[in-house]
Amino acid sequence: MSWLANPTDEFADLTRAEQGVTLFVVGFALFLVFGLLTGGLNPSYFLFLLGLASMYALLSLGLNSQWGFTGLINFSVAAFFGIGAYGTALMSASSSPIAGGFNPMVGLIVALVVAAVIALAIGIPTLRLRADYLAIASLGLAEVVRLVVLNQQDWTNGSAGVRGIPSFFEGWPVLATFPQSMPETVIDLVPGGTITIAEPLFGFGFTFGQEIVLGTPFWRALLNVSLVFVFLGISYAVLRRVHRSPWGRVLRTIRADEDLARALGKNTYSFKMQSFVLGSLVMALAGVFYAHLNLYVSPGDLDPITTFYVWVAVILGGSGSNRGALFGGFVVVAIREGTRFLNQVTLSFDMGATEVVLSLAGFGGPMRLLLIGVIIVLLMRFRPEGLLPPQRELIWPGTVDDVPEGPDVGVREARGGADE
Amino acid sequence: MPLLDYLANGLIFSSIIVLGSIGLSLVYSIADFANFAHGDTMTIGAYTALLTFGAVGSLGGAVLGLPFGFFVALLAGIAVAALVAVVTEWIVYKPMDVGSIGMLITSIGIAFIYRAILQLRFGADFTRYDVGALRPIEWLVPYGIRITEHDVAIVLSAAILVTGLHLLLQHTDLGRKMRAMADNPELARVSGIRTDRVKLWTWVIGAGLAGAGGVFLGLYNQLSPRMGFSLLLLIFAAVILGGIGSVYGAMLGGFLIGMINQLMPILTDYGIPIGIEYAEAVVFVIMVVVLLVRPNGIAGEAT
Numbered sequence: 056m057s058w059l060a061n062p063t064d065e066f067a068d069l070t071r072a073e074q075g076v077t078l079f080v081v082g083f084a085l086f087l088v089f090g091l092l093t094g095g096l097n098p099s100y101f102l103f104l105l106g107l108a109s110m111y112a113l114l115s116l117g118l119n120s121q122w123g124f125t126g127l128i129n130f131s132v133a134a135f136f137g138i139g140a141y142g143t144a145l146m147s148a149s150s151s152p153i154a155g156g157f158n159p160m161v162g163l164i165v166a167l168v169v170a171a172v173i174a175l176a177i178g179i180p181t182l183r184l185r186a187d188y189l190a191i192a193s194l195g196l197a198e199v200v201r202l203v204v205l206n207q208q209d210w211t212n213g214s215a216g217v218r219g220i221p222s223f224f225e226g227w228p229v230l231a232t233f234p235q236s237m238p239e240t241v242i243d244l245v246p247g248g249t250i251t252i253a254e255p256l257f258g259f260g261f262t263f264g265q266e267i268v269l270g271t272p273f274w275r276a277l278l279n280v281s282l283v284f285v286f287l288g289i290s291y292a293v294l295r296r297v298h299r300s301p302w303g304r305v306l307r308t309i310r311a312d313e314d315l316a317r318a319l320g321k322n323t324y325s326f327k328m329q330s331f332v333l334g335s336l337v338m339a340l341a342g343v344f345y346a347h348l349n350l351y352v353s354p355g356d357l358d359p360i361t362t363f364y365v366w367v368a369v370i371l372g373g374s375g376s377n378r379g380a381l382f383g384g385f386v387v388v389a390i391r392e393g394t395r396f397l398n399q400v401t402l403s404f405d406m407g408a409t410e411v412v413l414s415l416a417g418f419g420g421p422m423r424l425l426l427i428g429v430i431i432v433l434l435m436r437f438r439p440e441g442l443l444p445p446q447r448e449l450i451w452p453g454t455v456d457d458v459p460e461g462p463d464v465g466v467r468e469a470r471g472g473a474d475e
Numbered sequence: 476m477p478l479l480d481y482l483a484n485g486l487i488f489s490s491i492i493v494l495g496s497i498g499l500s501l502v503y504s505i506a507d508f509a510n511f512a513h514g515d516t517m518t519i520g521a522y523t524a525l526l527t528f529g530a531v532g533s534l535g536g537a538v539l540g541l542p543f544g545f546f547v548a549l550l551a552g553i554a555v556a557a558l559v560a561v562v563t564e565w566i567v568y569k570p571m572d573v574g575s576i577g578m579l580i581t582s583i584g585i586a587f588i589y590r591a592i593l594q595l596r597f598g599a600d601f602t603r604y605d606v607g608a609l610r611p612i613e614w615l616v617p618y619g620i621r622i623t624e625h626d627v628a629i630v631l632s633a634a635i636l637v638t639g640l641h642l643l644l645q646h647t648d649l650g651r652k653m654r655a656m657a658d659n660p661e662l663a664r665v666s667g668i669r670t671d672r673v674k675l676w677t678w679v680i681g682a683g684l685a686g687a688g689g690v691f692l693g694l695y696n697q698l699s700p701r702m703g704f705s706l707l708l709l710i711f712a713a714v715i716l717g718g719i720g721s722v723y724g725a726m727l728g729g730f731l732i733g734m735i736n737q738l739m740p741i742l743t744d745y746g747i748p749i750g751i752e753y754a755e756a757v758v759f760v761i762m763v764v765v766l767l768v769r770p771n772g773i774a775g776e777a778t
Contacts (some may be wrong), residue, residue, distance in 0.1 A: 184767075195711070420599065425595070
């Protein structure tokens with residue numbers, strides 16, 4: 056059974072929610088392809104969006120391993136994201152007030168080590184607390200981190216932020232100069248012209264076949280996307296593996312019933328700490344990517360709103376579901392970047408004598424906040440388990456029912472093959 | 476001697492924190508969740524007062540440098556904050572079937588909705604009430620205290636509200652029921668208390684006090700859609716310090732947190748190099764320490 060061999064059966068095998076999400080994802084992908092073909096969506100910007108979405112997916116994976124699996128209600132996502140971003144920025148940037156100029160790989164390692172140390176420092180006092188106390192305490196400690204970044208000018212440049220961050224592959228053999236060395240490619244889908252489909256009903260048409268130019272920004276974006284895909288792939292594989300291991304089972308037991316886990320002889324505090332540090336490392340990884348994508352970090356990146364974006368992503372996708380976290384990350388970027396367009400929208404209505412011009416500049420920010428708020432409330436009210444609850448992926452293929460009884464098919468193969 | 480000045484300012488700031496933390500503590504104990512929308516309820520009160528004050532104007536006379544119209548605006552702020560909270564409880568919280576963590580997350584969504592609506596109407600910038608800034612009270616200046624009549628009005632109004640709540644809790648039927656519910660909701664229900672009605676009144680009182688706190692916060696500083704949310708963590712710290720579920724603990728915690736926050740400059744005066752920009756950080760660290768050492772707060776009972 057695989058999607059390539061038999062897509063209809065595979066689709067029918069999904070739950071209704073999964074079918075809906077699949078259709079939505081396919082539809083959205085087609086919409087993006089349409090945008091690319093008509094020239095409405097710049098390919099470099101598309102890749103930037105893809106990178107951003109993957110970054111949010113990475114953050115969601117991190118939070119998911121804390122909240123979704125262990126039930127730790129961590130409101131300091133933005134702080135760990137910021138630690139990752141500042142960690143690598145301060146090590147590698149030319150304007151760094153402390154070290155600076157190191158290879159971004161050094162920055163990556165330093166960021167992860169610092170994130171682990173701070174995760175321990177936050178975790179030691181707070182992980183013993185009741186769930187809602189942990190929420191308040193972690194939000195408070197995240198604010199402490201933000202205040203330190205904002206006010207310790209001699210370490211972090213304060214509110215001016217850190218500029219001059221090199222791209223991640225600076226100093227690498229081929230990859231450092233890859234965007235510049237690639238030739239400018241022009242894609243002309245319709246040779247020698249364009250096809251315009253005019254839509255008489257709405258009075259505007261679509262033009263296909265404009266030349267799409269792939270220049271240095273495109274190759275740079277491509278490089279960034281491959282980097283975050285590597286980060287995402289590694290994190291996804293590692294988290295998937297560990298969550299299916301006996302260690303992951305203990306975590307889920309802690310989430311379901313901590314007293315039970317303790318009664319079974321597990322040191323729940325230690326397990327919670329491991330889960331907290333692991334999740335924080337993944338968040339810091341997202342921060343490292345962000346610093347080398349944006350090439351500038353400022354204390355604004357530690358704003359608590361990032362934390363809540365990631366929470367929306369995790370709850371939307373389904374707490375405890377890694378696939379859900381990926382999906383949630385993409386939806387959050389759609390909200391974030393979609394509302395950005397509102398600022399540029401100007402509607403003008405021709406009402407006979409007077410022309411009414413409605414500008415939505417300045418509406419993007421509040422609309423984004425409103426949308427996030429409404430999604431949180433509706434989800435918790437009507438579908439608190441999220442869109443893609445982890446009913447399927449928590450089960451090893453070996454425990455599903457349709458294992459053949461007879462020895463004619465090797466049990467091992469039957470079990471091993473049906474991996475989602 | 477700037478110490479007196481710090482103390483005076485601490486008292487004013489404490490009044491605002493106390494008004495916020497009582498409501499948070501009441502809702503925490505009776506509705507049984509950490510309400511992250513509480514700070515934005517304060518903001519609603521502040522902006523309602525801004526609108527009302529703009530509409531009714533000065534209305535003749537003045538008390539303590541504040542025109543009568545401002546007190547009308549204060550009442551409007553209290554009423555609208557309470558109304559919004561009750562409507563939210565009806566539409567959102569009451570039909571919900573999730574645990575206290577689910578409620579907590581929902582309240583974050585509610586907070587965003589409140590703030591977004593205010594931002595759509597008023598923009599994200601700072602504004603202030605249209606009351607003239609006052610000079611510090613003359614006869615206090617020689618003592619090094621620089622406070623205005625507005626500040627006195629804040630402290631007095633907060634004192635009146637808190638005293639009113641105390642009388643309500645101790646000497647009325649509703650107050651007794653609320654205390655019973657805060658103590659043990661299950662026992663209260665089986666004793667024949669109509670818990671739904673008490674819960675509704677808790678929202679009214681808690682959000683009303685928050686609205687008043689928001690109005691005063693706008694008078695003390697400025698108004699911005701973020702004002703309440705920025706104060707929320709301090710209020711949580713106050714509630715935790717005092718002991719969740721104890722109204723009097725919340726008063727004490729609010730007083731202490733407000734004081735600590737405003738007394739921070741003393742540390743630098745005495746050579747401890749922690750600047751005022753870290754006032755909030757120090758408060759949060761105190762909060763975490765309290766949680767570790769005495770999770771039930773100063774006034775809470777040990778379990």
